[in-house]
Amino acid sequence: MSKRDYYEVLGLERGADDNDVKRAYRKLARQYHPDVNKDAEAEGIFKEVSEAYTILSDPQRRAAYDRFGHAGVGAGGGFGGGGFDSSNFGGFGGLGDIFEAFFGGGRGDPFSGQRGGSQRSRVERGSDLRLDLQIGFRDAIFGLEREIEVQHLEHCDICDGKGMEPGTQMSSCPTCRGSGQIQQHQRTAFGTFTHVTTCPKCQGQGNFAEHPCKGCKGKGRVDQRKTLKVTIPAGVDTGVRLCMNGYGDAGAQGGPPGDLYLVLHVQDDSEGIFERRDQDIYTELPIGYAQAALGDKVEVPTLEGPTKFDIPAGTQPGTVFKLRNKGVPYLNSPATRGDLYFKVNVSVPTEVSAEQRNLLENLYELEKGLGGGFSFSEDGGLGAKKSDKHADDKKKGGFFDILKETWKSHHKEED
Numbered sequence: 001m002s003k004r005d006y007y008e009v010l011g012l013e014r015g016a017d018d019n020d021v022k023r024a025y026r027k028l029a030r031q032y033h034p035d036v037n038k039d040a041e042a043e044g045i046f047k048e049v050s051e052a053y054t055i056l057s058d059p060q061r062r063a064a065y066d067r068f069g070h071a072g073v074g075a076g077g078g079f080g081g082g083g084f085d086s087s088n089f090g091g092f093g094g095l096g097d098i099f100e101a102f103f104g105g106g107r108g109d110p111f112s113g114q115r116g117g118s119q120r121s122r123v124e125r126g127s128d129l130r131l132d133l134q135i136g137f138r139d140a141i142f143g144l145e146r147e148i149e150v151q152h153l154e155h156c157d158i159c160d161g162k163g164m165e166p167g168t169q170m171s172s173c174p175t176c177r178g179s180g181q182i183q184q185h186q187r188t189a190f191g192t193f194t195h196v197t198t199c200p201k202c203q204g205q206g207n208f209a210e211h212p213c214k215g216c217k218g219k220g221r222v223d224q225r226k227t228l229k230v231t232i233p234a235g236v237d238t239g240v241r242l243c244m245n246g247y248g249d250a251g252a253q254g255g256p257p258g259d260l261y262l263v264l265h266v267q268d269d270s271e272g273i274f275e276r277r278d279q280d281i282y283t284e285l286p287i288g289y290a291q292a293a294l295g296d297k298v299e300v301p302t303l304e305g306p307t308k309f310d311i312p313a314g315t316q317p318g319t320v321f322k323l324r325n326k327g328v329p330y331l332n333s334p335a336t337r338g339d340l341y342f343k344v345n346v347s348v349p350t351e352v353s354a355e356q357r358n359l360l361e362n363l364y365e366l367e368k369g370l371g372g373g374f375s376f377s378e379d380g381g382l383g384a385k386k387s388d389k390h391a392d393d394k395k396k397g398g399f400f401d402i403l404k405e406t407w408k409s410h411h412k413e414e415d
């Protein structure tokens with residue numbers, strides 16, 4: 001199977017700068033990460049995207065790719081051993097690589113350490129991990145406790161993270177003579193191309209266990225699944241990251257663990273009543289024409305249930321009212337909350353009774369006599385009324401319909 005062009009995978013032009021690369025990767029990783037995307041193809045795409053990013057975000061490897069294509073950066077070329085290894089993403093334990101793209105910190109590029117040619121530190125902090133969590137609309141507003149399942153590397157208890165059978169020693173690596181790196185030369189039409197790569201025998205450590213620990217196959221770390229209880233505070237929103245110190249991967253060679261970052265994604269209100277914009281909540285309230293004209297005490301939906309509100313007489317359709325402190329708590333000071341805004345929608349009925357019709361007609365005549373504020377075309381609802389009084393009023397939304405609704409709702413209230 002031929003590999004797709006890395007630029008094509010990330011949807012970039014050849015001249016894209018580092019920020020473009022990072023941005024494209026971030027967007028695609030978020031879209032296809034198997035923790036988020038359960039589609040069958042997502043995992044494959046995610047690996048492809050991660051591989052493209054690994055190469056294009058590293059200036060040396062990108063230059064090699066630009067000149068020699070896939071052959072220059074792996075896939076049978078000189079980087080085969082130390083190059084991108086998609087098994088890093090198997091089981092998605094390699095989320096630390098993603099972490100770097102998002103948070104830019106932690107342990108540094110696994111490849112950049114090779115450039116200086118000097119000895120690397122043998123004890124490294126473990127990778128930071130990222131876990132995407134979907135949070136319900138109300139849970140994000142009021143907070144919750146929930147359990148999450150984490151898969152990460154922990155120190156092997158048998159060898160205490162050292163990777164060798166207890167009582168045995170590490171030996172200096174003969175392949176790289178203890179430097180952890182090897183140079184490889186690749187002859188091409190353009191000259192000899194030299195790569196410095198991680199020593200495959202000792203994984204760059206410079207020494208290796210002649211008697212590897214059986215518990216961890218010499219890795220010093222074992223993959224563990226764990227259930228953790230986390231408290232999501234009130235007021236979180238999409239994009240908020242919660243850091244769980246020490247819950248990332250254990251470090252190699254007994255190094256300290258990285259952190260686990262929970263990245264939150266807040267769902268929309270499943271009932272479709274509220275819309276959230278930062279700390280404020282928006283909703284709509286349907287009322288009748290008579291309620292709008294005369295004013296009324298109405299029930300407005302809030303996050304904590306309906307509350308009474310006095311609509312003033314003469315309220316116009318589309319008027320927005322504000323309920324202070326009925327919005328979303330601020331993350332760092334939950335006693336302070338945003339506001340709730342509701343927009344008044346004047347609803348128009350599609351049917352009226354004979355009595356309502358009579359009242360409406362009287363109202364209409366009255367307002368006409370007063371030179372009232374209505375204006376409408378002669379071929380509107382009025383025409384229908386004169387010529388076809390008792391036929392069904394299937395015409396909707398005309399002036400006449402508005403009057404009907406008025407008297408329907410008004411009449412009900414006074415009963």
Ligand SMILES: [Zn+2]
Nearest residue numbers: 156159213216
């Ligand atoms: Zn072990």
Ligand SMILES: [Zn+2]
Nearest residue numbers: 173176199202
């Ligand atoms: Zn070695």
